[in-house]
Structure formats: structure tokens, C-alpha cells
Amino acid sequence: MDLQVTLTPVVTIGLNRNTSSFEYSMTELNNLAEANNMKVVETLVQKLDRPDPATYFGKGKIEELTQVVIDDGVDTIVVNDELSPSQIRNIEKNTHSRIIDRTGLILEIFANRAQSREAKLQVELAKLKYQLPRLHTSASQRLDQQTGTSSGAGGATNRGAGESQYELNRRTLEKRITHVNQELKETAKADQTKRKQRDRSEMPTVALVGYTNAGKSTVMNGMINLYGENEDKQVMVKNMLFATLDTSVRKLTLPDQKRxxxxxxxxxxxxxxHQLVQAFKSTLSEAANADLLIQVVDYSDPHRELMMKTTEDTLSEIGVNGVPMIVALNKADKMEVAFPSREGDNLIMSAMDEKSLQELTTMIKEKIFKNYHRLTLLIPFSDGDVVSYLNENTNIETTDYRDDGTVITAELNDVDAKRFEKYLLTTE
Incomplete structure (x- = not known):
């Protein structure tokens, strides 16, 4: 039974610079706030070409915001941009409210959702790098609470002591950044070892990528249901932004024994x-090292083109270039369209529909198994272990028996084709 979560009432604010994506970015900000256990009670927008360097909003709008905060009894404001330290301080001073900019909000969500040791370290590193340039002497007590340090009795008694406290906080953050970086390097070494073991198995790798809440985990679970070795290994699915941060890897075996x-x-x-993109590079390396990417897109969302561009820009930022990609236009069941429907490398589908998943599987096979060899092998009866291996690990098309051994026609990958070439009877 889920525990009742108390929602923090907030006001969201944003600057409309006449960009086509502004309305969607505000909708997304409100969804992010809800994902962070917040309740948006009001949204305030101002049209400006650029933010006020001191207070983000103009003077009159800041006064209106202050009144909204008083009227709604709210003490938290969420801003649709990354603010400078001085902007945060000035808005706090005017509104007597806690200010969370968009970057800080996403960092909070990630911090609350991280489960694995690696994800927790990655989020902590991003938060520390975000905090470092935002240090100022008047915030020493708050920072002490966040970093677990103690400011001492005389921390704010005079200007010199305040500057000393600032230096102490800065050094504390820098030392922690160094320590977390070192821990992440050790974690990365362990992950590389696991990846090398997987690479040695010569099993192709496919990575699901895409916008948060596009249905990647639902696609994953659908594929596990059809081809997984253990249905208990399903991943968490929740209709919420950033429901999970940890990369899950599952081995799938198709009916023709391709894995x-x-x-x-x-x-x-x-x-x-940017701090998060950099911090999560090791997690996203699953995508960088994949043989095939499946970009899962919420086809029912009118902003899907923007979502696809965001995905592709982020992949480019982490160095994922030139990897073949299938675009899975998911959630077609929410629309009045026929599915599954394929055009080239694009598939209109629903992760809830078995036929869609089977068509997606066909497209995956075309990409990652195109170099398989159809070979006919003559295996002496004395090498029964080879016959057993082929039966368990390859797609057997025909099996015949002769006086001198077993004749098997099968589809083999490059490694197995080379391994068993001494048994080759004919090549087709």
C-alpha cells in the first residue's frame, strides 16, 4: 500500500521569449514539479526578450509574483530557466520564498529517484557541480546542512569570518567532488569488466533511448514477456517523468534461438x-556501445518532433553518433491510426500490442542479424556436444543423419561460423 505523500504547493514562473516551444516547456515544467511531489497552484508568465539580470522578471511582475505568493500561501517558486546565484538571492529577498530553478528541480528529482550506487554518485556529482558556483557567504548555514559540514559558532560574526566560511564550504565541495569522481571511476571499471564479458559473448546489444515517459520501460517489459528468460526481471513502469534512472539490461532469446x-x-x-548529461555519461554508454538504438517516441504527443530533436541532441552531446536507429512511434493506441504500420526504419506501434512488438522484433533482426551465415555442417557422431550446442544456440533449419555423422543446416553468427568451419559441408 502506497504511503500518502504530502504535496508542496508551488507557483511556477517563466519568461516567454516568443519561441514556438514556450507553452510546451511550461507544461513540462509543471509535470516536472508534479514528479517532485509538488502541486502547482498558479503559473505566472511574462513576455520579455531577455531575463532581467537582477530579478529574472521585471520589477512590476516581481511585485505581482510577491502578491500571488501571499494570496496563495505558497513559500516555493519554481522557475522555467536556470538562474544566476544573484537572481535566486534577489527573488528570494523580494518574495520571501524558496526559489528552485529548472536545473535545481531536475536535480532534486534525480536525487530522489536514484537507486543504484552509481546513479546516486552521478546525481551527487551533478548537484555538487551545480552548487559550487552558487556559493555565497549568506547561505553558509544552508550549505552546511546540504554537505554535512559544521560552520562553527563564529561563522557569521564578521566579514572576515564569513569569507573564511565561504572558503571552507568551497573547499568542502571541491574535496567531495574529487572523492565522488574517484568512486565513479572505480564503478566505471567494474561496469567495463561486465561489458567486456558481455562483448566476449558476441551477443548484439540494443538500447532503448528517448524522451522520459515515452514508454521505453513498457516496450522493455513487452519484449521480456515475449522473449525473456525470466518474467520476474521486468523493469518498473510508472506514468511519471524520470520514473527510473538506472539502466536495466536483459538477455532476450528469440524463437529461432537468436539472442x-x-x-x-x-x-x-x-x-x-549539462551537469547531469556529463554525470550520466557512463550510464548512457550503454547507448554509445550499442549495435542498434531504438528511439521510443510518444506518437500521441503533439510535441513529438521537439522530443525527438531533444533526444538526438542529447545523444550527440554524449558522443553517440553513427549508431543505426529504429524509431518506435509508441502509444498509437491513443490515436485513431492503424498499427502496427511500418515505413522504412519507422514503426507506428503500441507497446501494449503483441503484433507491434513482433514487428519491432522483425526490424531488430534485420539490423543486428543481417551478417548471419546459412551453413550446412557435417558433424561426426563422436562430436555430439557440437550438435547439442547448435540445437541450443542456433536456428536449425534441417537435420539429417548419414553413416558418417549428422548433417545440420543452421544460421550461425560470425564467431560460430569460424568456430565450426572445419565441419563445413556446403555453403549457400
């Missing part, structure tokens, strides 16, 4: 903080 690894990566969002 591949499928990974479900962390979702993207517009204006994903």
Missing part, C-alpha cells in the same frame, strides 16, 4: 542540465 541484449536507459527532457 541479443536489450537495455533501457534513462530518459531525456528538454534543457536537461
Amino acid at each position: 541479443f541484449l536489450l537495455s533501457d536507459t534513462v530518459g531525456f527532457v528538454s534543457q536537461l542540465p
Whole structure:
């Protein structure tokens, strides 16, 4: 039974610079706030070409915001941009409210959702790098609480002591950044070892990528249901932005005995903080090292083109270039369209529909198994272990028996084709 969560009432604010994506970015900000256990009670928008360097909003709008905060009894304001330290301080001073900019909000969500040790370290590193340039002497007590340090009795008694406290906080953050970086390097070494073991198995890898809440985990679970070795290994699905941050990898075995690894990566969002993109590079390396990417898109969302561009820009930022991609236009069941419907490398589908998943599987096979060899082998009866291996690990088309051994026609990958070439009878 889920525990009742108390929602924090907030006001969201944003600057409309006459961009076509502004309305969607505000909708997304409100969804992010809800994902962080907040309740948006009011949204305030101002049209400006650029933010006020001191207070983000103009003077009159700041006064209106202050009155809204008083009228709604709210003490938290969420801003649709990344603010400078001085902007945060000035808005706090005017409204007597806690200010969370878009970057800080996403960092909070990630911090609350991280489960694995690696994800927790990655989020902590991003938060520390975000905090470092935002240090100021008047915030020493708050920072002490966040970093677990103690400011001492005389921290704010005079200007010199305040500057000393600032230096102490800065050094504390820098030392922690160094320590977390070192821990992440050790974690990365362990992950590389696992990846090398997977690579040695010569199993192709497929990575699901895309916008958060596009349905990647639902696609993953659908594929596990059809081809997984253990249905208990399903991944969490929740209708919420950033429901999961940890990369899940599952081995799938198709009816013709072809096998591949499928990974479900962390979702993207517009204006994903640079600190997070950098911190999650190791997690997203599943995508960088994949033989095939499946970009899962919420086909029912009118902003899907923007979501696809965000995904592709983020992939480019982490160095994922030149990897073949299938575009899975998911959630077609929410629309009045025929599915599954394929055009080239694009598939209109629903992750809830078995036929869609089977068509997606066909497209995956075309991409990652195109170099398989159809070979006919003559295996002496004394090498029964080879026959057993082929029966368990390859797609057997025909099996015949002769006086000198077993004749098997099968589809083999490059490794097995080379391994068993001494048994080759004919090549087709």
C-alpha cells in the first residue's frame, strides 16, 4: 500500500521569449514539479526578450509574483530557466520564498529517484557541480546542512569570518567532488569488466533511448514477456517523468534461438542540465556501445518532433553518433491510426500490442542479424556436444543423419561460423 505523500504547493514562473516551444516547456515544467511531489497552484508568465539580470522578471511582475505568493500561501517558486546565484538571492529577498530553478528541480528529482550506487554518485556529482558556483557567504548555514559540514559558532560574526566560511564550504565541495569522481571511476571499471564479458559473448546489444515517459520501460517489459528468460526481471513502469534512472539490461532469446541484449536507459527532457548529461555519461554508454538504438517516441504527443530533436541532441552531446536507429512511434493506441504500420526504419506501434512488438522484433533482426551465415555442417557422431550446442544456440533449419555423422543446416553468427568451419559441408 502506497504511503500518502504530502504535496508542496508551488507557483511556477517563466519568461516567454516568443519561441514556438514556450507553452510546451511550461507544461513540462509543471509535470516536472508534479514528479517532485509538488502541486502547482498558479503559473505566472511574462513576455520579455531577455531575463532581467537582477530579478529574472521585471520589477512590476516581481511585485505581482510577491502578491500571488501571499494570496496563495505558497513559500516555493519554481522557475522555467536556470538562474544566476544573484537572481535566486534577489527573488528570494523580494518574495520571501524558496526559489528552485529548472536545473535545481531536475536535480532534486534525480536525487530522489536514484537507486543504484552509481546513479546516486552521478546525481551527487551533478548537484555538487551545480552548487559550487552558487556559493555565497549568506547561505553558509544552508550549505552546511546540504554537505554535512559544521560552520562553527563564529561563522557569521564578521566579514572576515564569513569569507573564511565561504572558503571552507568551497573547499568542502571541491574535496567531495574529487572523492565522488574517484568512486565513479572505480564503478566505471567494474561496469567495463561486465561489458567486456558481455562483448566476449558476441551477443548484439540494443538500447532503448528517448524522451522520459515515452514508454521505453513498457516496450522493455513487452519484449521480456515475449522473449525473456525470466518474467520476474521486468523493469518498473510508472506514468511519471524520470520514473527510473538506472539502466536495466536483459538477455532476450528469440524463437529461432537468436539472442541479443536489450537495455533501457534513462530518459531525456528538454534543457536537461549539462551537469547531469556529463554525470550520466557512463550510464548512457550503454547507448554509445550499442549495435542498434531504438528511439521510443510518444506518437500521441503533439510535441513529438521537439522530443525527438531533444533526444538526438542529447545523444550527440554524449558522443553517440553513427549508431543505426529504429524509431518506435509508441502509444498509437491513443490515436485513431492503424498499427502496427511500418515505413522504412519507422514503426507506428503500441507497446501494449503483441503484433507491434513482433514487428519491432522483425526490424531488430534485420539490423543486428543481417551478417548471419546459412551453413550446412557435417558433424561426426563422436562430436555430439557440437550438435547439442547448435540445437541450443542456433536456428536449425534441417537435420539429417548419414553413416558418417549428422548433417545440420543452421544460421550461425560470425564467431560460430569460424568456430565450426572445419565441419563445413556446403555453403549457400
